[in-house]
Amino acid sequence: MNTKLNAVKGMNDLLPAQSASWEWFEAQVRALMHAYGYRNIRTPIVEPTALFVRGIGEVTDIVEKEMYSFTDALNGEPLTLRPENTAAVVRAAIEHNLLYDGGKRLWYTGPMFRHERPQRGRYRQFHQVGAEALGFAGPDVDAELILMARRLWRMLGLRDVRLELNCLGQPDERQRHRAKLIAYFERHLEQLDDDARRRLHSNPLRILDSKNPALQPLIEGAPSLLDELGAESREHFDGVRALLRAAGLDFRVNPRLVRGLDYYNLTVFEWVTDRLGAQGTVCAGGRYDGLIAQIGGKPAPACGWALGVERVLELLGQDDALPPPRAPDVYLVLAHAPALERAFELAEELRAAGCSVLQHVGGGSLKSQMKKADASGARHALIFGADEWAAGEVALKALRDTQGAAAQQQRVPLQPVGELLRLLGIGAA
Numbered sequence: 001m002n003t004k005l006n007a008v009k010g011m012n013d014l015l016p017a018q019s020a021s022w023e024w025f026e027a028q029v030r031a032l033m034h035a036y037g038y039r040n041i042r043t044p045i046v047e048p049t050a051l052f053v054r055g056i057g058e059v060t061d062i063v064e065k066e067m068y069s070f071t072d073a074l075n076g077e078p079l080t081l082r083p084e085n086t087a088a089v090v091r092a093a094i095e096h097n098l099l100y101d102g103g104k105r106l107w108y109t110g111p112m113f114r115h116e117r118p119q120r121g122r123y124r125q126f127h128q129v130g131a132e133a134l135g136f137a138g139p140d141v142d143a144e145l146i147l148m149a150r151r152l153w154r155m156l157g158l159r160d161v162r163l164e165l166n167c168l169g170q171p172d173e174r175q176r177h178r179a180k181l182i183a184y185f186e187r188h189l190e191q192l193d194d195d196a197r198r199r200l201h202s203n204p205l206r207i208l209d210s211k212n213p214a215l216q217p218l219i220e221g222a223p224s225l226l227d228e229l230g231a232e233s234r235e236h237f238d239g240v241r242a243l244l245r246a247a248g249l250d251f252r253v254n255p256r257l258v259r260g261l262d263y264y265n266l267t268v269f270e271w272v273t274d275r276l277g278a279q280g281t282v283c284a285g286g287r288y289d290g291l292i293a294q295i296g297g298k299p300a301p302a303c304g305w306a307l308g309v310e311r312v313l314e315l316l317g318q319d320d321a322l323p324p325p326r327a328p329d330v331y332l333v334l335a336h337a338p339a340l341e342r343a344f345e346l347a348e349e350l351r352a353a354g355c356s357v358l359q360h361v362g363g364g365s366l367k368s369q370m371k372k373a374d375a376s377g378a379r380h381a382l383i384f385g386a387d388e389w390a391a392g393e394v395a396l397k398a399l400r401d402t403q404g405a406a407a408q409q410q411r412v413p414l415q416p417v418g419e420l421l422r423l424l425g426i427g428a429a
């Protein structure tokens with residue numbers, strides 16, 4: 001028996017009804033990146049497993065249990081479907097020596113893969129847009145990246161996302177904090193869950209990121225990393241905050257914001273919403289000054305963020321803020337078979353002039369073709385009928401805004417097409 005083949009669980013097909021929103025979203029993203037001088041980078045979807053183990057950190061959700069890893073059947077190389085793209089962008093920057101003449105501002109978009117329990121806003125193949133500024137050390141670039149995200153929300157008309165901000169300091173400050181954290185959690189060992197106990201000595205900071213509600217009171221009382229910050233870290237954090245305030249951006253300092261990846265230092269942030277349940281983080285990022293050296297490059301500072309495309313579109317969908325799918329300008333009806341070749345030619349002329357033309361194929365009566373024209377959403381039908389054809393003309397009928405003169409069907413000369421383009425509202429050919 002043939003079993004039905006379906007998509008892999010947690011991996012979604014994007015059908016035309018949705019992909020229109022995705023195309024619109026991607027166009028906004030491209031405009032945003034251009035507005036800030038960020039340039040696109042495209043890296044492979046598969047990378048050596050070691051890149052993520054080294055880049056993301058061994059004791060993280062991603063590396064411990066979420067990666068799609070396999071060995072290349074041909075040469076035995078350990079490979080992984082990318083669960084995120086920062087490590088790969090850094091790998092590419094090192095491999096191609098991109099930083100040789102100074103800092104680089106880069107952006108990417110594409111699918112990421114994590115073996116998680118699928119639910120709304122959490123999939124096994126999902127999509128991110130990310131921006132990475134490599135080679136810049138100051139709080140100015142942190143602020144730039146954050147304000148860039150705000151601009152995107154504005155361009156999209158996305159409401160109700162707010163910024164949470166924290167400073168993770170530098171490794172020595174984290175080390176001091178780590179010792180205090182371990183001591184604190186050891187005093188409350190009986191309250192920890194299995195995950196937290198396992199992480200207590202390997203990565204206690206991550207306990208602060210736990211989503212277990214039972215742990216929240218304990219986490220609230222934990223020693224704050226902010227108390228361990230030295231003068232330089234403080235100055236950096238103050239710099240970011242001052243720039244955000246000057247730009248009129250409200251934010252909340254959340255000392256328990258630690259992020260799920262190991263590589264962050266100093267600034268970390270999340271854009272969050274209350275409208276996606278437990279999947280409330282729409283965009284997350286921060287500074288990762290140690291990562292480039294960790295992956296084998298010449299030490300250089302870096303900062304970036306990644307947003308979840310599905311989550312952003314889900315929010316926009318809730319607000320009815322997604323644009324309708326784009327309909328063709330013209331549906332071309334062929335009610336007189338001898339006109340077929342000229343119909344093809346006209347369709348090409350109109351397209352060359354920037355018009356979207358859906359040409360009827362497969363024959364059928366005038367009535368059934370007009371039904372299809374209507375259902376297509378096109379603004380106009382262009383009809384090749386026997387009478388018009390004999391007179392060297394074509395009939396133009398408005399299908400939508402059926403008010404005033406445009407409502408009537410009118411006959412227009414086939415040659416030259418200028419008059420037709422004018423009636424269609426298309427600029428001179």
Ligand code: ATP
Pocket residue numbers: 084114116121122123124125126127128259260278279280281282283284285306307308309310311
């Ligand atoms: P979460 O805490 O929700 O698991 P994360 O900290 O693992 O998120 P990041 O690795 O920082 O997420 O990825 C950046 C963004 O990518 C997230 O804020 C979210 O919007 C999106 N994202 C992460 N994992 C998924 C997923 N499995 N499905 C859909 N979107 C995701």
Ligand code: MG
Pocket residue numbers: 061260
């Ligand atoms: Mg996660």
